[in-house]
Amino acid sequence: MTHELQTPVLSVRGLTTVFERHRERSVAVDDVSFDVPAGSSVGIIGESGCGKSTTVRSVLGLLDQNGRTVAGSARFQGTDLLKLRPRQYREIRGRRIGFVSQNPFGALNPVLRIEKQFHNVISAHRKTTKKASYERAVELLEAVGLSDPERVARGYAHQLSGGMAQRVVIAIALCLDPDLVVADEPTTALDATVQVQILDLLAKVVTGAGRSLLIVTHDLGVVAQYCASVVVMHHGRVVETGPVDRVLVTPDSPHAANLLAAVKSTALQVEGSALGGEGREPEGGGE
Numbered sequence: 001m002t003h004e005l006q007t008p009v010l011s012v013r014g015l016t017t018v019f020e021r022h023r024e025r026s027v028a029v030d031d032v033s034f035d036v037p038a039g040s041s042v043g044i045i046g047e048s049g050c051g052k053s054t055t056v057r058s059v060l061g062l063l064d065q066n067g068r069t070v071a072g073s074a075r076f077q078g079t080d081l082l083k084l085r086p087r088q089y090r091e092i093r094g095r096r097i098g099f100v101s102q103n104p105f106g107a108l109n110p111v112l113r114i115e116k117q118f119h120n121v122i123s124a125h126r127k128t129t130k131k132a133s134y135e136r137a138v139e140l141l142e143a144v145g146l147s148d149p150e151r152v153a154r155g156y157a158h159q160l161s162g163g164m165a166q167r168v169v170i171a172i173a174l175c176l177d178p179d180l181v182v183a184d185e186p187t188t189a190l191d192a193t194v195q196v197q198i199l200d201l202l203a204k205v206v207t208g209a210g211r212s213l214l215i216v217t218h219d220l221g222v223v224a225q226y227c228a229s230v231v232v233m234h235h236g237r238v239v240e241t242g243p244v245d246r247v248l249v250t251p252d253s254p255h256a257a258n259l260l261a262a263v264k265s266t267a268l269q270v271e272g273s274a275l276g277g278e279g280r281e282p283e284g285g286g287e
């Protein structure tokens with residue numbers, strides 16, 4: 001499959017974001033451009049502090065008050081997200097773009113039942129009833145591999161393990177059937193074995209279901225296994241983009257080559273695990 005022939009679901013051009021603190025200004029994201037093709041998965045990779053999270057937070061309108069995007073565009077299905085007012089942003093985020101963050105317990109409200117959190121997200125975007133939201137919650141909690149979805153729906157976040165909580169966050173991100181899911185280091189806070197299950201799940205319910213996935217990671221193994229193409233960042237800039245099976249075999253940039261050299265010792269199996277155009281078809285996973 002040739003990515004260039006597909007219309008991107010997200011097209012970022014010249015994105016430039018600065019942080020200003022105590023009158024000091026630093027450029028965190030500098031002239032960043034990349035595409036997320038429809039139905040495909042793209043990884044953003046680079047060392048800590050290179051601007052990965054700031055890139056996706058800029059695109060999603062989730063910067064804190066110190067951050068400001070000063071140039072560029074982020075066209076999502078034809079709409080430049082960077083030109084939206086906050087209310088219009090909220091319309092698209094949640095409904096057409098799902099977001100999965102690093103820390104599931106930070107994303108879930110500790111004092112609301114899980115079913116109520118589904119209801120709040122769904123009712124913010126469309127007419128629904130508590131019963132319909134509950135049924136949607138149970139359906140999705142089952143789809144993300146939770147074995148007792150009714151009990152989870154009626155419970156609270158503190159009753160969940162980290163992996164279960166991230167499954168709930170993924171289910172909530174999917175509840176309005178978005179076309180794009182953005183995941184920012186979605187497994188950093190989880191145990192190693194649960195990390196694989198969550199990544200397999202994301203690949204299955206996002207790219208496996210025809211949606212697009214943009215995933216931020218510092219782990220080249222994640223890119224090799226779950227992404228079709230990769231954006232390599234260094235000091236706020238994109239230093240290389242391309243299909244995973246090309247970048248991981250013959251990187252053009254010294255930064256991509258360095259990342260590759262660092263994981264060579266872990267016997268990265270590029271062949272057979274790097275995705276083609278559509279993404280790897282993963283196994284489902286229980287907890």
Ligand SMILES: Nc1ncnc2c1ncn2[C@@H]1O[C@H](COP(=O)(O)OP(=O)(O)OP(=O)(O)O)[C@@H](O)[C@H]1O
Nearest residue numbers: 019028047048049050051052053054055064066218
């Ligand atoms: N809220 C903020 N206020 C000020 N500076 C920030 C803020 N968030 C990020 N930065 C700065 O922007 C730069 C990019 O940070 P960012 O978190 O995007 O990097 P990252 O590649 O996602 O790193 P990591 O992998 O460690 O999460 C860094 O220099 C960081 O210190």
